[in-house]
Amino acid sequence: MCKRVPRSSLDAALPVAAEFVRRWIFRAIGALRIGDQTFHILLASAIGTLAALGTAAFLHLIRLAEDLFFGTLFPAMGSRPYLIFLLPALGGLLIAPLLHFFPSQTEGVGIPYAMESVALRGGILRLRAVALRTAAAVVTIGSGGSAGRFAPGAVLGAAVGSGVGRFFRVSGERMRSLVGCGAAGAIAAVFNAPIGGVFFALEVLLGDFSAQTFAPIVIASVVATAVSRAFIGDLLLLGGVPPIELASASQIGLCAVLGAVCGAAAVLFVQTMDSAEERFSSSRIPHWLRAAIGGGMTGLIAVHFPQILGTDIKTLAAAVQGNLPWLVAILIAILKIVATSLTLGSGGSGGIVGPSLFIGGMMGASAGSLFTAWIPGHAGLLGGYALVGMAAFLAPVIGAPLTSILILFEITGDYSVILPLLAAVMASMLVSGRFSRFSLYTWKLHKRGIDLAGGREEGILKSLRVKDLMHGEAHTVAPTATFRELSSRFLEAPVDYLYLTGDDKELTGVVSFMDIRPYLKEEGLAPLFLARDVATPNPVAVTPEETVHDALVKFGYRNVAQLPVVSDPHSRKLIGVLHRKEILEAYQKKIVAGERSGEPRETPLL
Numbered sequence: 141m142c143k144r145v146p147r148s149s150l151d152a153a154l155p156v157a158a159e160f161v162r163r164w165i166f167r168a169i170g171a172l173r174i175g176d177q178t179f180h181i182l183l184a185s186a187i188g189t190l191a192a193l194g195t196a197a198f199l200h201l202i203r204l205a206e207d208l209f210f211g212t213l214f215p216a217m218g219s220r221p222y223l224i225f226l227l228p229a230l231g232g233l234l235i236a237p238l239l240h241f242f243p244s245q246t247e248g249v250g251i252p253y254a255m256e257s258v259a260l261r262g263g264i265l266r267l268r269a270v271a272l273r274t275a276a277a278v279v280t281i282g283s284g285g286s287a288g289r290f291a292p293g294a295v296l297g298a299a300v301g302s303g304v305g306r307f308f309r310v311s312g313e314r315m316r317s318l319v320g321c322g323a324a325g326a327i328a329a330v331f332n333a334p335i336g337g338v339f340f341a342l343e344v345l346l347g348d349f350s351a352q353t354f355a356p357i358v359i360a361s362v363v364a365t366a367v368s369r370a371f372i373g374d375l376l377l378l379g380g381v382p383p384i385e386l387a388s389a390s391q392i393g394l395c396a397v398l399g400a401v402c403g404a405a406a407v408l409f410v411q412t413m414d415s416a417e418e419r420f421s422s423s424r425i426p427h428w429l430r431a432a433i434g435g436g437m438t439g440l441i442a443v444h445f446p447q448i449l450g451t452d453i454k455t456l457a458a459a460v461q462g463n464l465p466w467l468v469a470i471l472i473a474i475l476k477i478v479a480t481s482l483t484l485g486s487g488g489s490g491g492i493v494g495p496s497l498f499i500g501g502m503m504g505a506s507a508g509s510l511f512t513a514w515i516p517g518h519a520g521l522l523g524g525y526a527l528v529g530m531a532a533f534l535a536p537v538i539g540a541p542l543t544s545i546l547i548l549f550e551i552t553g554d555y556s557v558i559l560p561l562l563a564a565v566m567a568s569m570l571v572s573g574r575f576s577r578f579s580l581y582t583w584k585l586h587k588r589g590i591d592l593a594g595g596r597e598e599g600i601l602k603s604l605r606v607k608d609l610m611h612g613e614a615h616t617v618a619p620t621a622t623f624r625e626l627s628s629r630f631l632e633a634p635v636d637y638l639y640l641t642g643d644d645k646e647l648t649g650v651v652s653f654m655d656i657r658p659y660l661k662e663e664g665l666a667p668l669f670l671a672r673d674v675a676t677p678n679p680v681a682v683t684p685e686e687t688v689h690d691a692l693v694k695f696g697y698r699n700v701a702q703l704p705v706v707s708d709p710h711s712r713k714l715i716g717v718l719h720r721k722e723i724l725e726a727y728q729k730k731i732v733a734g735e736r737s738g739e740p741r742e743t744p745l746l
Contacts, residue, residue: 162307162308162309180314180317180356181355181356181359183304183308183318183321183356184318184321184356184357184359184360184363185359185360185363186304187297187300187301187304187318187321187322187325187360188321188322188324188325188328188359188360188361188362188363188364188367189325189363189364189367190300190304190322190325191296191297191300191301191321191322191323191324191325191326191329191360191364192325192326192328192329192363192364192365192367192368192371193367193371194293194296194297194300194326195293195296195297195325195326195329195330195364195368196329196368196371198274198278198289198292198293198296199289199293199330201278201282202277202278202281202282202289203282204282205278205279205281205282205283206281206282206450208282209227209230209231209282209283209284210227210284213227213230214227222443224284224439224442224443224446224449225436225438225439225440225442225443226436226439227283227284227435227439228283228284228285228435228436228438228439228442228449228483229432229433229435229436229439230283230432230435231279231280231282231283231284231285231431231435231488232280232283232285232429232430232431232432232433232434232435232436232486232487232488233431233432234279234283235275235276235279235280235431235487235488235489236428236429236431236432237428238272238275238276239276239427239428239430239431239487240427240428242269242272243427243487250270250273250277250291250292250295250489250491251291251294251295251344251345251491251538251581252581252582252584252585253265253269253273253295254294254295254298254319254323254345255344255345255347255581255582255585256585257302257319258316258319258320258345258346259347262315262316263301263302263305263315263316263318263319264302264306264315265295265298265299265302265303265319267299267302267303270295270296270298270299273292273295273489274292274295274296276488276489277289277292277489277490277491280431280435280483280488280489280490281450281490283435284435284438284439284442284449284450285435285438285449285450285483285488285490286438286448286449286450286476286479286480286482286483286484286495287450287480287483287484287488287489287490287491287492287494287495288451288490288491288492288493288494288495288496288497289330289451289490289491289494290327290330290331290491290493290494291490291491291492291493291494292489292490292491293326293327293329293330293491294323294326294327294340294345294491295323296322296326297322297323297324297325297326297327297329297364298319298320298322298323298326298345299322300322300325301318301319301320301321301322301323301360302315302318302319302322304318304322305318305319313352316346316348316353317352317353317356317357318356319345319346320341320342320345320346320353320356320357321341321356321357321359321360321361322360323337323340323341323345324337324338324340324341324357324358324360324361324364325337325360325361325363325364326364327340327341327361327547328361328362328364328365328368329364329365329367329368330368331547331550331551332365332368332369332550333365333546333547333550333551334358334361334362334364334365334550335361335546335549335550336543336546336547336549336550337361337364337365338354338357338358338361339540339542339543339546340540340543340547341357341361342354342357343539343540343542343543344538344539344540344543344581390515391560392559392560392563393563394507394511394525395525395528395560395561395563395564395567396563396564396566396567397507397567398503398504398507398525398528398529398532398564398567399528399532399563399564399565399566399567399568399571400567400568400570400571401503401507402500402503402504402529402532402533402536402564402568403532403536403567403568403569403570403571403572404571404572404575405473405477405499405503405533406496406533406535406536406537406568406572407536407571407572407575407576408477409477409480409481409496409499409533409537409580410537410576410578410579410580410583412477412478412481413480413481413484413485413492413580414583415481415485416434416481416482416484416485416486417481417484417485419485420433420434420485420486420487427487430486430487431486431487431488433486434482434483434485434486434487434488435482435483435486435488437482437486438479438482438483441475441478441479442479445471445472445475447472447476448472448475448476448479449479451494451495451497451498455472455498455502456497456498456501456502456526459501459502459504459505459523459526460501460505460523460526460527461523462505462508462509462523462526464502464505464506464509465509466505466506466507466508466509466510467506469502469503469505469506469509470502470503470506472502473498473499473502473503473506476495476498476499476502477499480492480495480499492537492538492580493534493538496530496533496534496537496538497530497533497534499533500529500530500531500532500533500534501526501527501529501530502526502529503529503533504525504526504527504528504529504530504532505523505525505526505529507525507529508523508524508525508526511525524557524560527548527551527552527557527561528548528557528560528561528564529564530544530548531544531545531547531548531561531564531565532544532561532564532565532567532568533568534547535565535568535569536568536569536572536573536579537579537580538579538580538581539578539579539580539581539582540579541565541566541568541569544561544565545558545561545562545565548561549561604687604688604723604726605684605685605686605687605688606682606683606684606685606686606687606688606691606705606718607684607685608726609688609718609719609722609723609726610684610705610715610716610717610718611716611717611718611719612715612716613716613717614639614704614705614714614715614716614717615629615633615635615637615638615639616638616639616640616641616645616714617629617638617639617640617641617651617671618640618641618642618671619640619642619648619649619670619671619672619675620670620671620672621670621671622670622671623656623669623670623671625671626638626651626656626671626674627656630653630656636652636653636701636702637650637651637652637653637700637701637702637717638650638651638652638671639651639679639704639714640671640672640675641714644713645713645714645715646711646712646713646714647679647681647704647706647712647713647714648672648675648677648678649671649672649675649676649677649678649679650675650676650679650704651671651674651675651676652676652700655674655675655676656674679703679704680694680703681694681703681704681705681706681709681712682694682703682704682705682706682718683705683706683707683708683709684705684707684715688723688726691703691718691723692720692723695720700720701719701720701721702717702718702719702720703717703718704716704717704718705717705718
């Protein structure tokens with residue numbers, strides 16, 4: 141009879157075994173004289189392979205779940221197809237234990253979690269959270285929930301990169317690169333689009349286009365694409381993509397009009413998602429039961445419009461081929477927005493890339509039908525508008541115009557699609573930007589006090605306050621100070637600015653050395669003017685509670701080396717100064733601290 145090993149013994153043995161394997165790998169690397177750059181390439185290749193295999197396994201699990209729900213349970217309902225609404229509700233019930241015990245690690249969209257980990261935790265993703273979210277996504281999508289499978293695959297790939305980085309104890313900066321490798325590999329594997337995978341990782345997940353992250357992510361994406369062709373194939377089967385032929389110059393304008401409409405619809409989609417989430421979270425429905433209720437409401441829509449379940453590739457292919465009436469297509473798009481909001485807002489798990497492509501495709505198909513009916517000689521082929529709509533709707537939803545353009549370009553493989561895509565996506569981003577500067581991902585983080593809409597650098601600067609970097613002493617003079625006093629202060633003390641204040645220390649002006657320099661050789665003019673005569677009145681100032689990002693914006697107003705700090709904008713009582721160079725030094729320290737946050741130790745080779 142086998143003797144059971146205590147769990148504590150297993151927990152203690154795992155780090156020992158990992159350390160043994162790690163040391164063996166580094167001894168082999170040293171013996172083979174593999175350099176740092178080569179080793180990084182090997183890591184990227186391994187992560188790309190593992191991400192593709194992990195994504196293949198994830199998609200296979202979804203197919204098994206779909207076979208269970210729609211191949212076994214639904215046919216058992218016999219001649220009562222209206223009972224299809226029970227399937228998404230049942231899926232919500234199955235993930236109820238996960239929602240009850242692990243709510244923050246299970247529900248909703250996973251990409252914001254990965255973005256937060258990259259920006260604030262050095263790329264460390266908790267593997268348990270990713271595993272729970274992946275399991276919930278399999279059940280949600282497999283049971284017909286209106287959620288996408290592409291973004292959960294990207295989070296799974298990012299977790300692979302994070303796991304490899306933690307195993308080798310890499311630095312925070314390299315950890316982020318490896319996380320990007322995993323996400324790029326997963327997206328490339330799903331879409332068979334290596335370039336799109338690269339830009340998804342750079343534009344969405346990392347917010348960083350530096351050269352040192354670009355090369356390994358490209359390698360991981362290409363390797364993942366090669367592996368996926370053997371294990372996944374071409375997932376986005378659109379039944380043959382029609383060419384987009386430019387019938388006339390007016391067709392570009394029509395694509396821009398479509399893009400503008402998609403941009404407005406994308407903002408509506410984000411707001412609907414947010415509203416559904418708030419309504420469910422503020423309701424009296426038990427937390428564990430909300431996903432079942434949302435799934436049941438999605439299922440009720442599916443009784444008459446089953447196209448809204450999951451990501452219906454057949455309906456999307458019909459739209460691309462121009463086989464859907466325009467009214468049906470636009471109605472399906474509207475219902476898909478509602479269904480996705482119900483599924484994910486109630487606690488179901490999944491992505492928004494698939495639904496966004498579907499909604500955009502339906503809108504494009506509807507617009508294409510109208511354009512070809514109104515101006516048949518100038519509108520071009522109907523199916524091309526569905527592809528343009530997919531990119532135009534996806535771009536503002538995920539905040540990634542380049543990714544959206546490149547994914548659709550790689551799906552078509554046709555260079556003539558570039559110009560219509562550019563026109564549509566630019567119009568879409570311009571319109572959506574008029575209403576909101578957030579994508580769905582960055583909006584979710586913003587609600588939690590994490591602002592990454594302007595990129596990682598802006599997020600770092602907004603985490604610092606003026607009061608943390610200001611100096612409490614400022615060099616001041618009276619407004620009635622003579623020219624001789626001013627020149628003496630500048631020449632005797634190493635100061636560049638003198639601030640004019642009254643008896644109550646209210647800031648009224650500022651004089652720089654450059655202001656008095658033209659008069660230094662004109663001794664006869666010295667007695668004729670006072671400090672207030674050469675000062676800049678009401679100078680730009682900052683308050684202690686403003687962010688360093690806001691302060692840098694004000695530095696841009698006037699090309700100065702320092703700004704005065706006042707108690708508040710109304711009284712303008714001078715309490716200190718803020719130096720530009722110290723902002724840059726604090727920023728560099730934050731970057732270095734982030735790079736070291738990945739693991740407490742870093743292997744010398746890496």
